[in-house]
Amino acid sequence: xxxxxxxxxxxxxxxxxxxxxxxxxxxxxxxxxxxxxxxxxxxxxxxxxxxxxxxxxxxxxxxxxxxxxxxxxxxxxxxxxxxxxxxxxxxxxxxxxxxxxxxxxxxxxxxxxxxxxxxxxxxxxxxxxxxxxxxxxxxxxxxxxxxxxxxxx
Amino acid sequence: xxxxxxxxxxxxxxxxxxxxxxxxxxxxxxxxxxxxxxxxxxxxxxxxxxxxxxxxxxxxxxxxxxxxxxxxxxxxxxxxxxxxxxxxxxxxxxxxxxxxxxxxxxxxxxxxxxxxxxxxxxxxxxxxxxxxxxxxxxxxxxxxxxxxxxxxx
Numbered sequence: 001x002x003x004x005x006x007x008x009x010x011x012x013x014x015x016x017x018x019x020x021x022x023x024x025x026x027x028x029x030x031x032x033x034x035x036x037x038x039x040x041x042x043x044x045x046x047x048x049x050x051x052x053x054x055x056x057x058x059x060x061x062x063x064x065x066x067x068x069x070x071x072x073x074x075x076x077x078x079x080x081x082x083x084x085x086x087x088x089x090x091x092x093x094x095x096x097x098x099x100x101x102x103x104x105x106x107x108x109x110x111x112x113x114x115x116x117x118x119x120x121x122x123x124x125x126x127x128x129x130x131x132x133x134x135x136x137x138x139x140x141x142x143x144x145x146x147x148x149x150x151x152x153x
Numbered sequence: 154x155x156x157x158x159x160x161x162x163x164x165x166x167x168x169x170x171x172x173x174x175x176x177x178x179x180x181x182x183x184x185x186x187x188x189x190x191x192x193x194x195x196x197x198x199x200x201x202x203x204x205x206x207x208x209x210x211x212x213x214x215x216x217x218x219x220x221x222x223x224x225x226x227x228x229x230x231x232x233x234x235x236x237x238x239x240x241x242x243x244x245x246x247x248x249x250x251x252x253x254x255x256x257x258x259x260x261x262x263x264x265x266x267x268x269x270x271x272x273x274x275x276x277x278x279x280x281x282x283x284x285x286x287x288x289x290x291x292x293x294x295x296x297x298x299x300x301x302x303x304x305x306x
Contacts, residue, residue, distance in 0.1 A: 011285055012274045016179065018292035020269075023176030025299045026169065040219045066193045071224055116173075121165045123298045131294060132164055138288040139171035145276045146178045 029119035030112040037108045043079050044112070046072075047105050050085060055098045084108065182272035183265040190261045196232050197265070199225075200258050203238060208251045237261065 034044055042065075049064050050056060058076065062069040076099065079085050084105035090096035101109075124132060187197055195218075202217050203209060211229065215222040229252065232238050237258035243249035254262075277285060 008278070009270075009274065011289060012270055012277055015277065015285070015289055015292065016266075016270050016273050018289070018296050019172070019176055019179060022292060022296050022299065023172055025296075025303075026172060042219050066195050068224075071221075113169075117162075117165055117169050120169050120172075121162065123295060123302065124165055124168065125161070126298055127294065131291065132168070134287060135291040135295065136164060136168055136171070138284065138291055139168065139175060141280065141284060142276065142288065143171050143175050143178075145279055146175065149276065150178075 026116050026120055030116035033111055033115045034108070037111065038082065039079075039084065039108055043075060043084070044108065046075055046079065047084060047101065047109055050099055050101050050105070051109055055088075055090075055100065057096060057098055061099060079105075179269050179273055183269035186264055186268045187261070190264065191235065192232075192237065192261055196228060196237070197261065199228055199232065200237060200254065200262055203252055203254050203258070204262055208241075208243075208253065210249060210251055214252060232258075 031041060031044065034041060039047075046061065046065060049061060053060065053064070056064070058069065058073065061076070062072040065072060067075070076085070076087075080087060082104070083102055085099055085101050087097050088100050090098050127135070184194060184197065187194060192200075199214065199218060202214060206213065206217070209217070211222065211226065214229070215225040218225060220228070229238070229240075233240060235257075236255055238252055238254050240250050241253050243251050280288070
């Protein structure tokens, strides 16, 4: 397809919108359960950063979350008290403090993922087997192109 | 499809993951351009809230962003100085201050959306017309089910 084709631009805009809306609805359903764990969305965002960067330091966390370090420290203090994570001294350099997720934190992450899947299961259960197959195939195709680009870029 | 079918659960998990990964890659490409506008991701998040809730008050913004009001005030102060938004007194109740996006803020939102689409266009240009049609059709089908549910729920 030609990038200059106006029909193509329109189609891209439609796909971008649909992807964004669908992802947002699923995401919202996952986060609906956060209040049950007495955790706020920014605290949950910190957990997601933490699980993707095991052993991150406070300084790195502030950077990744674009928060002032005083704000991030306050956030982490509250999460440590609630048992979602812990501060651990780096065994190789005792001056460095690293953050580590605790089972309670992992439990929240799992529960949110589970809520996302349960919601999506309810929606997708109304599709025919063949529709599901096509949807998976098309998404895999797009993600394959993206991943290939990331690997080659 | 039966919700209890293990094959179905697996398929849902795959679709959930693909949707999440694809949406994340597109989102990241949109946000890559933020530094060009000298705006941070949390400031951009505030703009998104603002454009979805025209005339929001500071108190409502703190709530929606789950930020301490002191943090949000600091954020908004900087954004106002940079010309992304303005504080406007409510004409019906002079005690209430509302936030309004300025052209410079809208410009950032448009540029991020444009970057998302440009990235996606590059990816999707490698698909055949029929693949694009199928992808659009399947996403529309899923979003239609979600939207129908939201309307009826």
